[in-house]
Amino acid sequence: MPSPAVTPKLSATVQDGQLRLEGELTVWTLGRLPDGAAAATRLELSGLTRLDTAGAWYLSNRAGSGARLDGLTEAQARLLDSVTKARPQPDPEPAAAAGWRRLFEATGRWVVSALVFLRELAEYLGRFLAALARGIRHPGDFRLTSLVYHCQETGLRAVPIVALMSFLIGVVLAFQGAAQLRQFGAEIFVIDLIAISILRELGILLTAIIVAGRTASALTASIGSMKMNEEIDAMRTLGLDPDMVLVLPRVLALIITLPILGLIANVAGLVGGALMSWVELGISPSMFRYRLIAETSVDHVIVGLSKAPVFAVIIGIIGCHAGMKVGKDAESLGAETSTAVVNAIFAVIVADALFSIFFSEVGL
Known part of the structure; x- marks a missing residue:
């Protein structure tokens, strides 16, 4: 805004908490x-010869903070009222x-x-199935090298961690089962306890939980970092389907790998x-077998x-969905990674409960 040709004049004096303005x-x-104008509690304005909207805005702020305004003309008061109402x-x-x-x-x-979360997961499941159908129809678009790499990373x-965990679970089941069944002279049934528990439930469930904690976080972090660096947008620009x-x-x-790990x-x-x-019980390996x-x-x-x-589809879809939701900051990446792990583990446990009910109803 250009400055006026003639410099406007304003006289401002502060005395005993009163600000007197003239000009x-x-x-x-x-x-x-x-500097002391902001501390004044009373403004004497009878000497003002001109007031514009900027000055009225200042007076409106002072009045809003409790200062008393004296000496305004009728026209100046109307302008102040209009500015105050426009705030x-x-x-x-x-x-x-x-x-x-x-x-x-x-x-x-x-x-x-x-x-809303379930609807988004259903959308990503549909996108995965569409991509799978496209890969079957057009094998040239399928990235075999990437598949082998991720099989190595996730499987x-x-x-080692899956085998060690399952080995220790078997040890704990045998030890605790032996301690309870010995009271009834039924130590031999510890074999049935171990076999049914591991083969039917604990083996695949605990494997899926480990993979959910390990792989869901890795999927979210890898895709999320690409989202943060705008690499996914670059893929779309190059004509590549994420x-x-x-x-x-x-x-x-x-x-492919989760059944093998199971x-x-x-x-x-x-x-x-x-x-x-x-x-613990003296049951020989040949008798156990x-x-x-x-x-x-x-x-x-x-x-x-x-x-x-x-379980594999659940873990993969939740991890990829969380990675695609990452924003532009590192805080979003950390939050989505934690959320993906929690959601994946929870979803795996819920799915296992539904499977148990289903197989019980069909008699398996």
Whole structure:
């Protein structure tokens, strides 16, 4: 804004908490107010010869802070009133719900957010299936190298921790089962306890939980870092489909490797149980093997391993979905990574409970 040709004049004096202004209070003279003007509680304005909207805004702020304004002309008072009415007013805070209403409101918000989350997961599942169908129709678009790499990362590198965990679970089951069954002279049934528990439930469930904690966080971190660096936008610019490049190889690698990890977990758990049965109960490995083959149905193995592909899809979809939701800051990456691990583990446990109910109803 150009400065006026003639410099406006303003006289401002502060005495005993009173600010006396004489001359022109405009946008050009506001910067000349003395330092003590802000502390004045009374403003004497009868000497003002000119007042514009900038000066009226200043006076409106002072009046809002409790200062008294004296000496304004009728025209100046109307201008001040117009400026005061034009001040933006914040929206009033909604009254907080109380009692049962607060509980119902919180429950409703949680239900809506859960439904939105499930809808987003269904969308990503559909995108994965569409990418899989495209890869089958056009094998040239499928990235085999990426699939092999993710099989190594999610499967091969998880073998030691999965095998060790399952071995220790078998040891604990044998030890605790022996302590309880010995009271009834039924030590031999510890073999059935170990076999059914590991083959049907614990082997694949604990493997899926380990993979959920290990792989869901890795999927979110890798895709999320690409989202932060705008690499996914660059893929779309180059004509590459992120579902084909990022989602399909990762989820497919989980579908391939999780049943294998489940089988390794079953074997390691049975070995741990057999070892502890030999040490604690004196049941020889040959007796353990005979009882296992004679009394344990193969249905338990089928029931356990049939859950693996479903768990793999759940873990992969949740991890990729969380990675795609990462924002532009590192805080968002950390929050989404933690959320992905919690959601994946929770979803795996819920799915296992539903499987248990289903197989119980069909008689398996």
